[in-house]
Amino acid sequence: MTLLNAINSALSGLNAESQRLSAISNNVANSSTVGYKKTETLFESMVLNGTASSGSNLAGVHGINRMDIASVGQMETTGITTDLAVNGNGFFVVNTKADNSGEYLASRAGSFRPDASGNLVNTGGYYLQGIQLDSAGQPVTNATDSNITSLGTVNIGNLQATASATTKVTFNANLPSTDISDWSTTSTQAQTAHTSSVQYYDALGNAQTLTITFQPVFSTPTTPTANTWNMVIQDTAKIPATAATGTISVWGTDGTSPTNSLITTTGVLSSSNGDISGQAKLTFNGAGSTSSSQPAGTLSAVDATTSIYPVGTAPTYDSTTGDFTITTGAGRTLKVNVGVLNSSAGMTQYAGAYSATKIEKDGASFGMLQGVSVDGDGKVIASFSNGSTRPIYQLELALFTNPDGLSAVSGGAFAMDPAAGVPRLFKPGQGPAGATEGGALEGSNVDISTELTRLIQTQRAYSSSATVIQTSNQMLDVANRLNQ
Structure with a gap:
């Protein structure tokens, strides 16, 4: 040399x-x-x-x-729901343009924020891509393994939850057995009544109230019918101008005869609670029941009463599903589930205080967007002011045979060069793809x-x-x- x-x-x-x-x-x-x-x-x-x-x-x-x-960087928790990280393999798919007319790139920089139009964009100016979901959570478009162009920009602007009418209410309660066995012989004493209120939503999302009243059934003012209760369901969707007439098995305060109208005395039925939408007689298995299929204290029969119905049709009871179907004040069908027969999971009659043991309902009022979050499988979940949530986008991660073959561009993104291999799309957490983490970022x-x-x-x-x-x-x- x-x-x-x-x-x-x-x-x-x-x-x-x-x-x-x-x-x-x-x-x-x-x-x-x-x-x-x-x-x-x-x-x-x-x-x-x-x-x-x-x-x-x-x-x-x-x-x-x-x-x-x-090589993966350290995960950092931020608490900001639109910050995203991939715990494992895979890259977010982003685009240089909000309308998807730009170049599709791969990125691990997940600091996304909504812009003025509601598009999620990161600090590099790249727009997050995903599959839009309809109101039922189903994809609007289908993305195959390598169909990058089927993805669209994730947009959370102008999202709102439309009102949905309640179709089913579940109401279970324990009716005290002592209310019948300890009934006073004083003829002037009014009957015991137990009342609960359940809110539901009509077709426009307005909140209405069902008032459910239970009273022991008596053949005379002082003679109870064993293990039998009267159930009356009233609906505030219609307040009657005058009390409905007809035979209702409720005794008046005078203790002399059954009344033929709604009673306004405190503790029993009142027209201010709305029109009667359903009435039934509930019978329970008594203390002497020894059958394992008919446990004591459980519901043994539901007999719908058809005498007084200002609107709609008479109620029905389905012993298979436990649904007591009524017609609301607005004329819509509504199922009130009181439980199947001979089951301790529904209405019961045991000793102790009256207690509503289960109250559930579907439906919702109109709601505005409150925030979004991303779960581990890449679903973007929108939360609304009415308490409802629904998935709005499904994120897909791009995986490459040779990720080190990607070409770096400004803003923490990578061009999908042929040297990296053909990109394949996977839902987060499936196959070789890592899970997504909301409220976190991947550091350098x-x-x-x-x-x-x-x-x-x-x-x-x-x-x-x-x-x-x-x-x-x-x-x-x-x-x-x-x-x-």
């Missing part, structure tokens, strides 16, 4: 270490950048004429920068201590190459002075 070759090799060393220094500097500068992937400088020796057996054909070193894209995969160690190594290597050049120059000077 000549002195000039030595100088050239040392110069290539200076260039390679300068390139490595640039990579280290960029890594340190982006050590706090969300989703940043560190750059490593690899060194490759150079040889002239294909062989270095003689040593004279060595031509120094060449630096190659390569991003470590496949840069380790500062490692970069500082490399910085010291680079400085020493650079100084050594400079020393080689200085020594070679001195030797050339000696050779030049030989002719003087």
